[in-house]
Amino acid sequence: MTVVREPLWDDAPRTKMQGVVRHLASFVSTLGFAAHLLTESVAFFPSVLCRRQSRAELVNQLYITGIRTLPVVTVVSLFTGMILALQVGLELRRFNQEIYLGAAVMISLIREMGPFSCGMCLAACVGSSIAAELGTMKVNDEVAALEIMSISPVRFLASPRILALVLMAPLLGFFCCVVGTMGGGIVGVTQLGVYFEQYMASALSVAETKDLFVGLLKSLMFGVIIGTVAVEEGFSTALGATGVGRSTQRSVIVSFLLILMFGYMITRVCYQ
Amino acid sequence: MSLIAFENVVKKFNGFPVLDGLSFSMEKGEVMALVGPSGTGKSVTLKHLVRLLTPTSGRVVVDGVDVASCSDRELEKIRSRVGYLFQGGALLAWMTVAENVALPLRECTNLSQHEIDEKVAAALAAVELTAAAEKYPAEISGGMQKRAGLARAIVRESDIVLYDEPTSGLDPVTSVTINTLIRKLNRTLGITSLVVTHDLSGALAIADRILLIKNGKAVECSTPAEFVKSTNPDAREFLAAMKGETI
Numbered sequence: 001m002t003v004v005r006e007p008l009w010d011d012a013p014r015t016k017m018q019g020v021v022r023h024l025a026s027f028v029s030t031l032g033f034a035a036h037l038l039t040e041s042v043a044f045f046p047s048v049l050c051r052r053q054s055r056a057e058l059v060n061q062l063y064i065t066g067i068r069t070l071p072v073v074t075v076v077s078l079f080t081g082m083i084l085a086l087q088v089g090l091e092l093r094r095f096n097q098e099i100y101l102g103a104a105v106m107i108s109l110i111r112e113m114g115p116f117s118c119g120m121c122l123a124a125c126v127g128s129s130i131a132a133e134l135g136t137m138k139v140n141d142e143v144a145a146l147e148i149m150s151i152s153p154v155r156f157l158a159s160p161r162i163l164a165l166v167l168m169a170p171l172l173g174f175f176c177c178v179v180g181t182m183g184g185g186i187v188g189v190t191q192l193g194v195y196f197e198q199y200m201a202s203a204l205s206v207a208e209t210k211d212l213f214v215g216l217l218k219s220l221m222f223g224v225i226i227g228t229v230a231v232e233e234g235f236s237t238a239l240g241a242t243g244v245g246r247s248t249q250r251s252v253i254v255s256f257l258l259i260l261m262f263g264y265m266i267t268r269v270c271y272q
Numbered sequence: 273m274s275l276i277a278f279e280n281v282v283k284k285f286n287g288f289p290v291l292d293g294l295s296f297s298m299e300k301g302e303v304m305a306l307v308g309p310s311g312t313g314k315s316v317t318l319k320h321l322v323r324l325l326t327p328t329s330g331r332v333v334v335d336g337v338d339v340a341s342c343s344d345r346e347l348e349k350i351r352s353r354v355g356y357l358f359q360g361g362a363l364l365a366w367m368t369v370a371e372n373v374a375l376p377l378r379e380c381t382n383l384s385q386h387e388i389d390e391k392v393a394a395a396l397a398a399v400e401l402t403a404a405a406e407k408y409p410a411e412i413s414g415g416m417q418k419r420a421g422l423a424r425a426i427v428r429e430s431d432i433v434l435y436d437e438p439t440s441g442l443d444p445v446t447s448v449t450i451n452t453l454i455r456k457l458n459r460t461l462g463i464t465s466l467v468v469t470h471d472l473s474g475a476l477a478i479a480d481r482i483l484l485i486k487n488g489k490a491v492e493c494s495t496p497a498e499f500v501k502s503t504n505p506d507a508r509e510f511l512a513a514m515k516g517e518t519i
Contacts, residue, residue, distance in 0.1 A: 002323075002344075010328045011287035053378070137364075145362035148322050149376040149428075150351050156379075 001040055003153045003235045004144050005033070034232040037158060038224070041231070044152070044159035054160060061164035066172065069125045073118060077109075077176035080117045081183030084108050089192040098194050102203030105184035106177075110211045111271075112218075114177035116263055119222035122169060123255035127230040130161050131251035134234025135244040143235065153235070162227035169223025170216045177215065214270045218263060225258045273336060275300040275432070275464055276321065281330035283316055283488075290316050291327070292488035300431075301462045303454065305475035307510065308485035314468040315359070317485070318434045321466070322351055334432070352380065355430040359437050361421030363409040369420045370396065370405040376428050395423040398453055400446075415442040422450065426457060433457070435467040439474055447471060451478050472514040476500065484510055 008029060013019035048054040088104045134157060137143050146153045181203055188194035233251040237243045274297035283291040290313040298304050306314045319325040320332045326340040333339070334350050342350070363372045370392055377388045396402050399419040404412050409420070418441065425433055435454065439447040451474040457463045458478075469475050475482055476496040484492040484499075484507055491506040492499065499507060 004324055006325060007285075010284035140360055141358040141362040142364055144324050145356065145358060145424075147324070148351050148354065148356045149380065150348050151375070151379045 001036055001152075001154060002147065003037075004138075004147055005236070030232070030236070033236070034228055037154060037232055037235070038162070038228045040152075040154045041159040041162045041228075044155040045163055047155055048159050048163055054155070057160045058163060061160045062168060064129070065122070065126050065164045066168040069121055069172070070175075072125055073121045073172055073176060074179055076117050076121050077114065077179040078183040080113050080176075081105060081109060081180030081185075082187045084113065084180070085184035085187040086191065089188060089194075093192060098188070098192050099198055100202055101184070101188045101192060101194050102181075102199040102201065103206040105188075106181055106203035106207050107211070109177045109180040109184075110207060110215045112263065112267065114180055115173040115215050115218035115222060116259065117180075118169065118173040118176040118219055119226065119259040119263075120256065122165065122172065122223065123226045123252055123259065126165065127226040127255050128248045128252050130227070130230035131233040131237075132244055132248045134158075134231060135237030135247040138235060138237045139240050139243060158227075158231040158235075161231060162224070165223040165227040166220060167223075169226070170219040173215060173219025173222075174212075210270075214266065217270075218266050221262050221266065222259050225262060226255045229255045229258065274298060274333075275302075275335055276466070277331075277333040278317070278320070279331040279333065281317075281320065281327045281332060283313065283320070283325060284328045289328075290488055291320075293330070294485065294488060294490055295330075296483055296490050296493055298464060298466065300464055301458065302480045303458050303465045303467065303478055305479035305482045306466060306468045306485060307470070307472065307475055307482055309510075309513075310470075312485045313488045314485060315436050318356070318436055318466065318468055321432075321434060322354055322356060323347055352428075353431050355425035355428060355433040357418070357422050357425040357433070357435045357438055359440070360414075361409070361417035363417055363420055363424070365409055368406050368408055369401060369412065369416075369423075372409070372420060373423045373427050376424065380428075391427055392423075395427040396420075398426070399423045400449060415446055418442065419446070419450070422453070426463075429461065430463070431461075432464045432466075435465065435469070437468055437470065439469065439471045447474060454478050472511075486510075 008026060009022060013022055048058055085101060085105050089098060089101050092098050092101055143153050146156060185196055185199050188199045189196050230251045233247040237247040276298040278294050278296050281291050281294045282289055294317065306317060308314055316325060320327060321334060321339065323339050331338050337346050337350060339350060373395055374388050374392045377383055377391060396405055399422050401416060401419050401423060404416055409417050418438065422438060438450050438454065442450065454465055454467060455478045458465055479496060481493060481495055482499045483490055486506050492502055492504045494502060500511065502508065
């Protein structure tokens with residue numbers, strides 16, 4: 001597929017209605033482009049794994065996605081668990097039910113807050129970086145140069161980045177749940193007077209395999225969303241440095257919104 | 273049959289015609305310099321040849337194939353025959369100069385590492401960048417980046433090379449080196465070259481024909497000797513402006 005795209009129209013809209021119709025058509029075209037990008041990137045996954053050069057790039061992207069975001073993910077998930085435990089724990093204490101603190105924190109984290117906070121961190125740290133990097137390459141003609149050399153920018157640039165997010169997002173989502181549960185435990189023990197063994201027993205008693213799989217599915221979907229949105233925004237960048245800033249911002253905003261929407265939809269499908 | 277032909281090409285951006293009925297043709301092995309004021313569509317013309325842009329109307333034909341409407345496979349064939357030097361070099365920032373030059377060979381050919389190394393060394397020597405082979409683009413000057421881009425454009429030994437301002441931002445000595453190289457590549461390998469330039473003296477030295485574009489139209493197309501003597505008012509105006517610049 002051709003990544004360097006021209007505007008859909010050569011002329012300015014003549015009427016307001018024509019402008020609105022064109023906006024709608026551009027939106028549909030962008031959706032189509034993103035879907036095409038994702039499909040082709042997935043089709044290139046085997047090539048990324050088989051070629052030595054592409055594997056090296058994949059390892060680099062795994063490092064950027066997984067290792068470099070670890071400090072942020074750790075802090076965010078730790079405090080998410082601590083806040084959850086404090087809010088829920090104070091309410092439970094009113095009814096002398098602090099022993100269920102672990103269960104409440106674990107359910108919230110594994111089903112929703114773990115994948116969600118992980119998705120937010122990845123969108124902010126990795127998605128924005130991908131959009132900015134590819135956007136800069138686009139405005140500097142590097143993407144066009146690749147196309148002219150018959151090197152697919154999708155295989156060379158998009159596929160390793162999306163694959164790294166797809167592989168790392170579930171791992172980081174699980175890591176978020178573990179760290180968040182520990183954070184909740186710290187608050188439970190130090191501020192709510194819950195024994196750690198009691199907290200963990202309560203937490204593990206409610207954790208079901210289904211919850212774990214749904215949480216991992218959500219993280220995986222969020223990885224796909226963040227990667228696709230970032231790559232699409234990067235490849236659609238125009239208008240120099242201003243355009244790069246705009247693409248980076250849009251990549252984060254669109255990823256956040258889609259994470260919320262898909263999070264709700266997966267919950268609805270899996271738990272209703 | 274011409275190797276490259278623009279047939280009444282119109283290209284509009286937001287309703288404004290940047291190319292407005294541009295027509296010209298090039299023969300195999302020819303060097304043509306594309307000159308004209310800034311914003312008249314010279315770089316846009318180059319981009320049409322590799323379908324980075326498509327015409328609003330008219331046809332761009334390369335070796336008998338309509339570039340705008342051909343299949344992706346045909347386009348890939350055309351692109352494999354074309355080397356393209358971008359204004360800023362368009363080097364990948366995370367690769368060294370040598371890796372950048374080797375990229376099209378590594379990704380698109382079955383050459384051995386030894387053969388690739390030899391070709392890269394030859395291309396870098398041709399643009400006098402052997403010493404900077406292991407440096408990253410951010411560690412070299414803009415002129416050196418442009419020369420590295422040129423090495424990458426010629427390393428595949430394409431039969432068509434498109435140069436987008438190959439000498440802008442370079443010192444006079446390096447400009448002469450680059451112009452000499454363009455001419456040498458044409459003489460020794462028969463490379464057809466389309467050179468967008470503001471360097472009129474360079475254009476006069478290397479080109480078989482000079483095409484002057486104004487307001488998206490070809491207003492003069494002649495040999496360098498004819499161009500300097502042209503009575504065309506647009507050509508006279510352009511030449512006068514260039515002389516004024518050099519005084």
